[in-house]
Amino acid sequence: MLIGSAAAGLAVAGGGLAVTARATAREARIEAAYPPEGDILDVGGVPVHAVVRGTGPDLVMIHGASGNAREFTFDLIARLSGRYRCIAFDRPGLGYTGRTDPTYDAAFSSAAETPAEQATLLAAAYGQIGEGAPLVLGHSFGGTVALAWALDHAARGLVLLAPAAMRWQGGLGPLYALNASAPGGALAIPMMTALVPDSKLDEITRRIFAPNPVPAGYLDHIGGQLTLRRRSLRANARQVNGLKPHITHMQARYASDLTLPIEWLHGTVDTIVPPAVHAGPFQKLVPHTNLTMLDGVGHMPQHAAPEAVVAAVDRLARA
Template sequence: MIGWAALGLALGGLAMTEIRAARRERAALAAFPPDGRILEVGGRRVHAVTRGVGPDVVLLHGASGNTRDMTFGLVGQLAGRYRVTAFDRPGLGHTGRVRDGLDGPFRKDCESPAEQAALLRDAARLLGIERPIVLGHSLGGAVALAWALDDPRGTAAVVDVSGVTMPWPEPLDLLYRLNGRLVGGAALPPLMAAYAGDGLLRRALAAIFEPDPVPPGYAEHIGLPLVLRRASLRANARQIGTLRRHVAEMSRRHGELRLPLEIVHGEADIIVPPGIHSLPLSRIVPDANLVMLPGTGHMAHHAHPEAVVAAVDRAHVRATSGG
């Protein structure tokens, strides 16, 4: 009898968790709707925000993010002389997955950086974007390199900001390892979606920015509740969990790149250490230019946006001058 009662309580708790998670997700979508265009790309939904006029620049956000990370500052700083398009990467923000079946709770597979780049490249073509400068931050850096590796003639240049570009020796954080497993991927996202509080999110945000401060207004602009949707949590964890093997495969092709590559990385970045990623990449790619920012952490595009804007300007000059 006690066993049946305990089972009933457990099932009731699970049901309440799912109901609460769904309610909070609806509120997140109402509070942070798409602020750009929703494109249909081969039956897939892609969210794009475009501002400005001029040569094309594509912006790809990092893990857990969305276009709002770019529209907080960088889009406005570039839109005065470029046509800037920020995309939500697949599974995050308001962009769907690259193929059916990836949202299920009991799965481990997900889209590779190359698959993400292919979908967003097709979306860019629908917008009339040709030979863009592709800028990627963090995990978006891996997608930006995949974009260029698979379409070098259609890519003017790459700007890699704190990018994940080389295989790393350290294991992933425990939360990502659990979320990426079958049982963890089913159980943890509903709990986080239902019960994670604002304080927890802001502490996580502060850790991502360390040692730099979180800019005033950033937490409100970025749409933190969007990150806590169950499908987004699973997509993010699985993309991170499978990233190393994709990056290892890509790294064997980095030497093929024959286009301008600008790299900007904070010396104090402990999330994506430059000694593992940007420094080796700069030695492999023939046309790489590396700028290291002393005392700067992972969010270089917010801590020192002028350095990132300057990198885009250099990439444009180099792409148009043949150097």
């Protein structure tokens, strides 16, 4: 019996080592295929990846869940860099930006950066390369961080693309709950890094874009595999799964603290961040928000309706 138990233990350990080795090798291949496109800033010991392109008024750009700065370098920055200095950041734990607290990187944990912590880090990074109050654009979870930026730091105005801004009913499903848990972070995440095929990422991306098509070349450019790294999977799951209480706290401040100009764009058929839950109720709290509903657009307005996004940035710059 003891021999059998020992053999089983060795088999489990061997399997764990094999998963770790496979995950490590895959992460190395991913980072070789999708290196940083910008500079790595040292912000109080935390590396922050910033892509800076163009000239003109500063426009900070913050990507959503599971993303990175390539979300904007695919197309939107090229549309704006002729008259704006575009600064696209990787959020903490994603792309090539580090964590605001090293304890967040622990495998057996469920803690992660709040939107306020993320905004503070990125605002400090901006302070190294910019001056004054920038325009701030955020998509989805990046819109939440943009709102946190405006609540606590200087901003000239906000462009919000399908942001999560209001408290919602229910949870986010069992997969987020598992991956965000301490056991999930230690055990399930390495398995995902080692074994989830790229085709699964493509399938998920198509669901995020639905009902709009994924633009040609997007899947090759975006580097979605960067999110399959263990650090990024843990960061993303923990940040998203723990978001609701932070949004509840932020929501209580919107009416009194958000006096800056706000442009909000939302697809009418967005099922990931439903506009009926977020856009309409937010505008009731902050009536000066200029809300643009995009007919037939899903969760990716920067790709499905880029001209509308550019027009919103231009309106904000004139405000």
